[in-house]
Every structure is written in C-alpha cells, then in structure tokens.
Amino acid sequence: MEDYKFLFKIVLIGNAGVGKTCLVRRFTQGLFPPGQGATIGVDFMIKTVDVDGDKVKLQIWDTAGQERFRSITQSYYRSAHALILVYDVTSRETFDCLPEWLKEIEQYANQQVITVLVGNKIDLTSQREVPPETGLQFAQANNMAFLEASAKEAENVETVFMDLARELTKNARKYLLRNTQEVDPNITEITGETTNISYGGCCGSG
Amino acid sequence: MADELPTEFDAIVLGTGMAESILAAALARCGQKVLHLDRNDYYSGDWATFNWDGLQRWITRQTHPVVQAMNEAEGTKPVECSKLEEGETAMSVPQQANTISNLEMFTYVREKAEELPPVEKESQEQSETVTDKEEEQTTTEETQQQIHTTEDSEQPKDVGEQSGEAAAGSVTEETVSDDKSDDRCEEEKQDSPEEKEQEKKQDSPEADKKDRQEEEKHDSPAPGGSGVQQEEVQVKADPPKKVEPKKWTMDDIHKEWRRFNIDLSPKMLFGRGSLVELLITSNISRYCEFKAVSRILTLLNGKLEQVPCSRADVFSSKFVTVLEKRMLMKFLTFCVEYEQHSEDYQGWEEKPFSEYLQSRQLTPNLQHFIFHAIAMATRDATTLEGLKSTQRFLRSLGRYGNTPFLWPLYGPGELPQCFCRMCAVFAGIYCLRRAARELIIDKDSNKCKGIVCTEGQRISCRWMVMQGTYVPQVCRKPESPAGSVSRGIFFTDRSMKASENEQITLLSVPPAEGSNFPVRAVELGNGASACPKGMFVVHLTSQGTGSAQAELQPAAEQLFQPLDKEDADTESEKPKVLWCVYFNQLDTTDCDPGTLYTGLPENIVVTSGPGVDLGYEHAVQQARRLFEQMCPGEEFLPAAPNPEDIIYEDDDGYKSGEAPSSSDNSEENGNDSEWKPDQEKLDEGVAGAGSEVSQEAAGGEAEGGDKGLPQGGGEDAPQGGDEGLPQGGGEDAPQGGHEGLPQGGGEDAPQGGEGDTQATPKDTEEQAET
Secondary structure, eight states, X not given: OOSOSXXXXXXXXXXXXXXXXHHHHHHHHOOSSOOTTTTTTOOEEEEEEEETTEEEEEEEEOOTTTTTTTOOOTHHHHTOSEEEEEEETTOHHHHHXXXXXXXXXXXXXXXXXXXXXXXXXXXXXXXXXXXXXXXXXXXXXXXXXEEEXXXXXXXXXXXXXXXXXXXXXXXXXXXXXXXXXXXXXXXXXXXXXXXXXXXXXXXXXX | OOOOOOSEEEEEEEOXXXXXXXXXXXXXXXXXXXXXXXXXXXXXXXXXXXXXXXXXXXHHHHHSOSOOOOOHHHHTSOOOOTTOOTTEEEEEOOSSOOOEEEEEEEEOSOSSSSSOOOSHHHHHHHHHHHHHHHHHHHHTOHHHHHHHHSOOTTOOGGGGSOSTTOSOOOOOOOOOOOOHHHHHHHHHHHSOHHHHHHHHHHHHHHHHHHHHHHHHGGXXXXXXTSOOOOSSOOOOSSXXXXXXXXXXXXXXXXXXXXXXXXXXXXXXXXXXXXXXXXXXXXXXXXXXOEEEOOEEEEEETTEEEEOOOSHHHHHHOXXXXXXXXXXXXXXXXXXXXXXXXXXGTTTTTTSBHHHHHHHTTOOHHHHHIIIIIISOOOTTOBHHHHHHHHHHHHHHTTXXXXXXXXXXXXXXXXXHHHHHHHHHHTTOEEESSBOEEEEEEETTTTEEEEEEETTSOEEEEEEEEEEGGGSOGGGBOSSOOOEEEEEEEEEESSOSSOOSSOOOEEEEEOOOTTOSOOEEEEEEOGGGXXXXXXXXXXXXXXXXXXXXXXXXXXXXHHHSSOTTOSSOOTTOSSOOEEEEEEEEEEEOTTSOHHHHBOSOOTTEEEEOOOOSOSSSHHXXXXXXXXXXXXXXXXXSSOOOOOGGGEEEEETTEEEEOSSOHHHHHHHHHSOOSSOHHHHHHHHHHSGGGHHHHHHHHHHHHHHSSOOSSOOOSTTHHHHOTTSOOOOOOGGGXXXXXXXXXXXXXXXXHHHHHHHHHHTSGGGOGGGOOO
C-alpha cells in the first residue's frame, strides 16, 4: 500500500515569469535557481510532508508554459484541491492581471478549491512595485489567504505549502468523519471536491 | 507579457480538436518543436464543452460572424503580403470555421419565477431571427449551402409538428409512491455543508413555486396525488420513488451557469477502444477522469427499457423470458468471436443484418435489442457490419463497469486538452485567439514554408497540420462531398427513465420512418458534471441529411413531453424540455482528403472534425496515420516519464530513477491489473456503482482476461456461472496483456531514459520563467 494518508493536487497559476517554477523547485528540492527550462517533460512534482503525524503527499502542478499566451487548458484546473496564485511584487503588471486569473478560477476550478495568493520576489526590495498592503487587501477582498515570499531566499516558501497542506488535511479529515457515519455514497456527493483524494488505507470503500 | 511568438518550428498545428491535439502531442513527444494555435478563445473547436455562458457565446458567434471580411470569393485571388520573400506566394486562411449551420434555439420555460407572461413567443422570434441570419450567412458560404440543399425530399416533415401526437401512447396506470420527503432527507444528508446551504436557499422559494404551480394546475386533468396517469406513461415493473421535478426558469439556468458542461460532440470511449489504449500507453490518462456509462436503454414499443447487455442484466431483466435469455447468451457468445464461426453467417455477409437476425430464430424482442441497442445499426446495415459493431460493443463490455462505455468527467471537450497539456509539457507552445492569416508557399517546390499569423508575425515551419476548416479556399474542391451531423441539446427537468441513482444513459432510437439513421441519445446529470442538480442534459445525435431540427424532432417527441407545452406535466414520466438548441455540424470523417482538397502543398496535412461516430476511433487513427507520415519510424506517443520517478540530482538537470517509472508505480499501488489511475478514480467516482467497479477490478485481476459480460454485482452470483457466457476465452489473454502496457517493465525502461535526454537543458530557451 502507499505510504501516505492523503494525496492533494496543488496547482500554480499566475503570469509568466513571476517565479512559479522557482517556488515549486525551492519547496520540493530546496534549489534555486532551478535548471533553466528543466520543466520540459515534467508534469508535476511530488513532496510528501508530515501533518500532525499523518503523511501527506502533495502533487504540485506547474503550467507547462501555457500561461505565456493565456492559453491554459481548463483541465489543468479541474481536479485541483488548492490553487496558488502567484504575482511578482516587482511587477505591477503581474498584480494587475490577478482579476483575470480569478475569472479563470471561477470558470474552471472546483468551487470548494482553496486559493492562496502569493507575492513572490520580495528579496528584490529596491524594485518593489506592489506594497504588501495592496496584496493583502486584494486577497481579503477575494477571500484568499495571502503571503509574500521569496523563492530565492527561501522565505515563506515552506510556509505557503505547509499551510496549505494543513488546511487541506483538516478538510479531508472532516470529510472522512462525515462519511463514516453514513456509508451510502451517492454519485452527486462524490464528484467535485473529493474525486481525487486517496485515502491510503481504505481504498475501494469509495 | 510577451506577445511575440518564437519564429521557427518543426510543425505548426492549427486547430485544437481531437486529431490535431493528439498529433501535436505525438510530435512534441518525439522532440519536434510544435506551435499549436487556435483562432477561438477556447480549446477543442467542434469538440468543445462549454458552461452555460460559454455556450451562449458560442451560439452568438455562430449566428453573428465576428469577422465580416471573410468573403471567400476574394480568398482565391493572390494575397498581397508584405512578409513575403523572393519566390514566395501566399494563400489566405479562413478566419472562421463555418462548420455549423441550421442553428435553432428554443426556450420552453419562463424567464423568471414571477407570474410573468411566458417568454415562449419572444424566444420563438429570437430563434427566427437567428435562422434568418444563419440563412444569410449560408448564401455566402458554399459548403453550408450544400448541407442545406442535400436531400430535403425524404424528410418526414409532418412528424416535426410540435403537437401531442408524440409517442405511441400506451395508456396505463401507475401508482406513485409518495415518499419524496424521505428522498430529500437522504439527499441532504450527503450534501457537503456548502451545498446544503445553497440548497436551503433555493428550497424555500422553490417550495413556494411548487405550491403556486399546484394551485394553478388545479384545472388540469390529473392533480397531484391521485396517482392515475392519463397518457404517455410507461409501464414500470417497480415504480421508483418519485421526486417532484423542480420547476426551472431561465433565471435559474443563468444563475447556475458554471455548473453546466455542455458538449458540442458528446462522444464516449469504448472500454477497449483505441483512445483508452492510447491514454494508457501515453500516460495521458493522468490528466482526465471518467465515469462509467451506467445504463443503456432502448425504445421498445414506445417504452424505454433497460438493455440487458451484461450477464447480470440479462439474468435480472424482466423483459426477457428464460428461453430468450438462453438465446441471447448464445448469440452474443457467438458474436464475440464471430470470425471463428464463419459457417454461421456464410452467405449473409452483405445481406441485411436485420434479416440475418430473423434467420437466427431470435424473438422480435431480442432482434430489437441486438440490432438497435447493441449494434446501434443503421437500417440498411449489412450482416458483417452488424456483427462487427456487436462484437465491438461486447468486447468493451465490463472493463470499466456495466456498459462498454466511459464518459469523460466535465465533458469530452476535456480530452483534446489533455493531449495539449502533454504537448506543452514537452515544450509545445500554445496560443489561443491566434491563427494563421496566410500560408507562405514556396513557388518552386510548392511547399508551405510557414505562416503569417493573425498578428502579422512571420513564423516558419517544416510541417503544417491543420483542421479542415483552416484549409485555404483555393485548395478546396468546389463540390464538397462532406456530410453533416444533426445535433440537438436539450435541458430537461427529469430523467427519461427515473431510477434510484443518477445514471449516465445511452440510448439508440431506431431510425424514424423513411430514415436510415438511428438517433443516439445521451443523458447526463449533475453526477456527470453536465448540469445543476435536478436537471438533465440530453444530447441527440444523428447522421444528418436535412436540418437538425427536422431530423431529430421525431425522436425528441418520443422521448419528451410535447415541446410546446408551457407547464410541465408533473405526472408524466417523460421529461419536460426546458431549453434546447439544434444545429448541423459539418462531417468530413468519411471523405478522402483527395475528394475535399486540391493543390495542397505536400507538407500540409489535414485533419477531420468529430463526425457522427460515438467513439474516437477515427480521430486516433487519423492522428496516428499522419504522424507516421510525418515522422516515419518514430514511436507514437510513448509513455511519458512518471514525475514520481524522476530523481533530481542537482540544479542543472535531473536523471530518471534507475527503476522504470510505471512498474514501480504499479507495485506501489498494489493493483496493477488494469488502468490503475483511473480505476482508482472510477472506484471513487462512480459511487453507486462504485462497489461493482472495484469488484470488477478485483475480478479482472483474478481471472486475468475477464471481459465480455461483466461479473456484475452480487445478484449475479446465484444464477451466474453455469450459463455459457463468454468467459474470458483464450482469445482474451492477449488483450489482458495489453492492458498491462503502462506498467510493462522492459518496454518502459527505455522511455524513462528518453524523457531524461529530452529534459536536458539544451532545447529549452522557450521555457525560461524567471
């Protein structure tokens, strides 16, 4: 059997060049900068983390460059449990594009999806164009968690992913609890938010 | 954001339909630099799936062309183009697909819940103007004209009248058990908190509505509760619990816009079809999720019956006598391996399948099941065709559930995108809303050297792949032999055959009087992510000879309440149609490219649209064939490396783990009998049927070759076994072997390595992110 209790799919979005790949690489491998273009042939990266004694496997998906010309396939969003929406604090433009990304999320992502807003590249202090408050306000207005981070300095990167892992695990446990009472799975119940969660020990029970 | 595309590619692909996307992925996968463009702002072209808003926009686009300037008469003149070099000429590329014609839309419910006058009139007007525009458009468009004019003669037009003459009415009685409150409780118990809240919000006004409706309806013949129905009711063996259908308004539909996934081409995957195999062998299955199609219905003497296609079904079916069960088993067993029993059909090959079935002494019931529901044959199908489709059906049966078919969750429009994602992962560049304005042709060699894209940029390539609608007018033959698919999409307020669990239903309506083609119906509910709870989407599809509406209306009248009736007949078992749209879709799948195009440069390959077929065989085969033409000797979509097995060594690259990806994986997962990733998803996703599916998986493992008629659930056990049903014969073993492919050890090993070499930094300038 697999050696984890939960598997979550986390998907990164945001303009090209905001450092999505760097965040993933920093978190999964502790590397910066990642090998140029090394994303070729790699769909997603895996990191298994520990949440209160449970092994939780994070499957972290990158855009495969499709964001460059605003052509991300909707299937990319479909079964995500969480989204990390990234902008670059040194580029106002990447921040101004956030509403467009939210529109995509609204259209294609699951309604129960958890979204986190991350302002990356805070190490470049002198070039900052988006103050922290601006990011925070936007996040609050749109019901997202917010963090500023630096993939380069490894600042807050761990926090972003670990906070998510904890939140997702909390929800999944709730779900498990609810479902142990009434084991009569119905189609409508299972689609959507739970399709992809694998429960290590109890495969086949639905 | 960078708007300039790179300027050199091995292949430029125009259009993101199924065949183009498969081809794009295959090219990128073997190291070709691919640029993939689509003039639409959405993926999948005529294969797309839309939410309600997207569908509205699509409809508007079909009826109000965005690009007015595309007068194709001018397309034949030489194009002036500043980007040309010495010795080059240009051909202009059509900026619109023009594959859709005869689009008609009808609304049969009120706009809002308030007692406003019904909007029917208005919507009729709307749809009329739509038609007018459509016709204006068609007069300028040759191909469409042809669709319009081919054979109007034999259409049974009078049947199209929207009157109550609908289905052959069997007048029956039925008692309605009144435990809907019970039902509701159950439903709510299982809802997630959010949804529960939503439902509560909706509930109270809805209840109000219901009351009102009941009051209004007091003068109608059958007020609720009496349980006596007057007409068009089917006899039911055991009437399922009845839930009062929600009374929908257009407002409700607008509000729930994102809960819809509405398909332009509602296709299904055969469990053992070539697309399933391709998804498995290429590892693209990791991008998509499926649900098993849960039942197949047939229309027999005006009633909908469940087709006993699996062994469990056959035994539990109440519509088949014991004698018939034997006959059916025997015949199906023969069909599975009909080639080995040629003596049983010798001389019949080219004769009508219907007559052959008669000659086999099958009862009319069984003939109907086999001919219409299993073979889904055209009226004039030959015996060989009929046996072939029966065999195809049976072979796919039981692999993933109780029927031979899988339905892609979120709609078939997802599937081309899965291939696009694979292409992108292997460095393919994607750009929607952009296409070729002109093709650049080298005068001497008559080869296509590249394109000028719609933003004016010159981009060169060695190969051009294009969906047929991108082919320049100068290269199209004036007399197109293209056919047409008739499509209808209906929103309804209840399932066409009520059942305890929500179903994904396939139904083949026998050809109408005077028609050769059956009408295929696919019914989807909220569980298939097609629409909000309490609503259903029904897709009707047929091979068109006339307008979609004329073609499909006879079937619609058999399946639904009279369309023009404003209020739902709550007692009827038939669904009330809330909204519908009809359209014809150009079909070139049956046409040889030589009959469609002329003078195409030799390095341009052309793909077809979806066509009328239920499955994906055509697109997969076409993509494979074209790929072999373009990259002879290369492997077609080998398994992509599994990200979990890539071991990162340092920051200038990574190496594949020593163990080949998938075999490792299968061990880890414990169950390697079949398509593990989706089996897992199916287990979780199919719910109601979930237990069956996992049993099925287990069974498959144990018996190796399983197939044929699924082992079904527990009810099978008592009777099962002894009857002589195809039990994974020897001929199955090889198939079983195929399924193991993705896990296949040795074969995979080199692929891991291949991924490795591809991943080296050298060919990666395009990917730089920071």
